Amino acid sequence: MTRPGTAARDAGLQPERTRLAWRRTTLACSVTAVLALRQALRGTGSPLEVTGVAVIALVWVAFLWVAHRRIRLLAAARPAGLTLGAAAGAALCTVALAVFAMAVIV
Known part of the structure; x- marks a missing residue:
């Protein structure tokens, strides 16, 4: 008889569901970044807006790196x-991108 917690873990479809969730989150993050960038580029081109665009792009790339790494590990x-x-x-x-997107829209 095996003790609880010592049996081999059967992952089943859980890694696949998690990988799909990471892909959906990456897609949502990409859409948010594109909409925020589009809104920022419609502005006057002030240094603040240019900085905002750069920060949004950097946060988006950082999230893509984290998500891609996790998807690969799964x-x-x-x-x-x-x-x-x-x-x-x-x-x-995710939180930073949402805050920057709201700042650009308002």
């Missing part, structure tokens, strides 16, 4: 868990 037969740093990075990029 392709393994036994994917490792999400590290605290990666989770914090993804959350920070």
Whole structure:
């Protein structure tokens, strides 16, 4: 008889669902970044707007890097868990992109 918690973990379809969720989140983040960039580029071209565009682009690229890395790790037969740093990075990029998008729209 095996003790609870010592049996081999059967991941089932969970890694596939998680990978698809990361792809959907990446798509939503990309749409938000494009809309924010479009709105910022329609402005007067002030240094503040140019800085905003640069920051939005950098945050978007950072999120793409975190998401792509996680999607690649989920392709393994036994994917490792999400590290605290990666989770914090993804959350920070998501919140920052939302804040910058709202700042550009308002």
